[in-house]
Amino acid sequence: MKKILGLVVGLGLVAITAGTGYAMPLIWDVGAASAPAYGDADTLTGVFDQIAFASQTSTIQYDTNGNGILNVGDRFGDAGDLRVNDLLASGIIDKEGLNQLDGYEVTAQWSDLTGYVAGLDNADPTNTRLDLIYDGGTINFYLDAALDSEFANPAGSAPPAGAGGTGFANGTLIATLSVLQGLGHTFLDFTGSDLANQGSVELSLQFSYLLDDFWLNALGVDLLDIAPVDWYFMTTDMNIDTPTNVPYDNALYIAYSNQNGSGEMTVVPEPSTLLLLGGGLLGLAFVGRKRSRKE
Structure with missing residues (x-):
């Protein structure tokens, strides 16, 4: 009986740990999205841990309570364009021609990210701090064999940056993700000046679509x-x-605004599966306990 209870507790701890997810090293098979082989005989990238990207966004800040000034609780909507610049790993990897002529590009676009102002420090109008919560929206990723995406502000250094570029939704849809939650903070100047390098955003997103045979694990097995x-x-x-x-x-x-950042895939079993697993183990423990009493 002690062994069974130990198993339940041990696996319970594993389930709790799994709730945080673990990183998933990836391989892309770009051929599944109609990209040609580049520099070798196959269409497989090397194993990578993260993607590096650049993006530009336009964020509309609404006056939710209608009082004419910015307040905590006021909601916002965000649209953006993104380009994957690199595949990151500890060593040099085969990227199958990412962003190279006769290769391919991976881009993303969104128009419906939402959230609200969670904190506000506007004592200094030249350096107002906003703390933000993201709570919804969808991002689509595409692979295109033509290098045709262009940001609204290619230089990325002078306003307006923002969404509104071209070619970011071309090619084959390789993934769709929904925003689960996000935290951000930024500083804005309400006197008409510009601020540089001011802020950050962290997003947690869940996949709702993966292109078959494109997303592979480090052993080359389709994640699906x-x-x-x-x-x-x-x-x-x-x-x-x-x-x-x-x-x-x-x-x-x-x-x-302009952004630069990185993203990594994680895998976490869904809560309902963990509950079923936990329920089954508790049932096993109960049966074991009854047997112990009979003995």
């Missing part, structure tokens, strides 16, 4: 052959650069 799509997540960490806010119709303002 290992676990259901909704067991996979991505965490991103972004720096916000050159935020600029200007008046906007029917809202307090629109903020344009």
